[in-house]
Amino acid sequence: DTAVSQTPKYLVTQMGNDKSIKCEQNLGHDTMYWYKQDSKKFLKIMFSYNNKELIINETVPNRFSPKSPDKAHLNLHINSLELGDSAVYFCASSPGLGETQYFGPGTRLLVL
Amino acid sequence: GENVEQHPSTLSVQEGDSAVIKCTYSDSASNYFPWYKQELGKRPQLIIDIRSNVGEKKDQRIAVTLNKTAKHFSLHITETQPEDSAVYFCAASKGSNYQLIWGAGTKLIIKP
Numbered sequence: 001d002t003a004v005s006q007t008p009k010y011l012v013t014q015m016g017n018d019k020s021i022k023c024e025q026n027l028g029h030d031t032m033y034w035y036k037q038d039s040k041k042f043l044k045i046m047f048s049y050n051n052k053e054l055i056i057n058e059t060v061p062n063r064f065s066p067k068s069p070d071k072a073h074l075n076l077h078i079n080s081l082e083l084g085d086s087a088v089y090f091c092a093s094s095p096g097l098g099e100t101q102y103f104g105p106g107t108r109l110l111v112l
Numbered sequence: 113g114e115n116v117e118q119h120p121s122t123l124s125v126q127e128g129d130s131a132v133i134k135c136t137y138s139d140s141a142s143n144y145f146p147w148y149k150q151e152l153g154k155r156p157q158l159i160i161d162i163r164s165n166v167g168e169k170k171d172q173r174i175a176v177t178l179n180k181t182a183k184h185f186s187l188h189i190t191e192t193q194p195e196d197s198a199v200y201f202c203a204a205s206k207g208s209n210y211q212l213i214w215g216a217g218t219k220l221i222i223k224p
Contacts, residue, residue, distance in 0.1 A: 041199050090156070
């Protein structure tokens with residue numbers, strides 16, 4: 001069984017569109033994250049949620065809005081997509097903040 | 113806040129030789145140091161971690177050493193094989209309730 005899953009795996013869209021990426025974990029973890037990994041491979045933390053509450057919100061444009069309907073899910077909605085949003089987006093979870101993180105397979109977003 | 117620096121950014125070694133990747137951290141209160149491996153097109157996965165009450169940890173061909181005085185920790189891979197080719201990330205945390213801070217990654221290339 002997949003521990004951390006994301007959908008979709010690939011997303012190709014036009015500039016200006018709005019899109020969502022879904023993430024689910026079945027590990028019973030309290031903390032979930034969204035990361036952006038661009039072509040330079042750096043893992044940039046975007047958001048961290050603990051028990052459905054936002055605890056870390058790095059410098060991310062407010063076009064990006066996370067939503068956590070319950071502890072097992074953390075979705076990412078992106079408005080007015082721009083070329084620079086093209087990247088791989090990883091969801092991750094951990095038992096608590098600062099502990100071992102388990103990553104989803106990634107969503108490859110390409111904005112044309 | 114905590115800062116983690118990782119060197120080198122790219123490392124090329126002959127198959128069968130050893131590889132060493134080094135990370136330095138700034139906050140002496142950090143006590144958890146994981147290493148992740150990310151193969152091309154895949155998710156980052158934990159390969160080994162160490163806590164500050166231990167100076168060295170080994171798992172088959174990989175080992176991690178920690179020098180708390182100098183505030184650095186290193187990943188050692190012996191008898192490198194083609195499947196070791198990947199990007200390796202170090203990270204540091206002060207434990208629960210503190211964010212995991214990531215290094216910039218090292219691309220390891222194993223030459224046949």
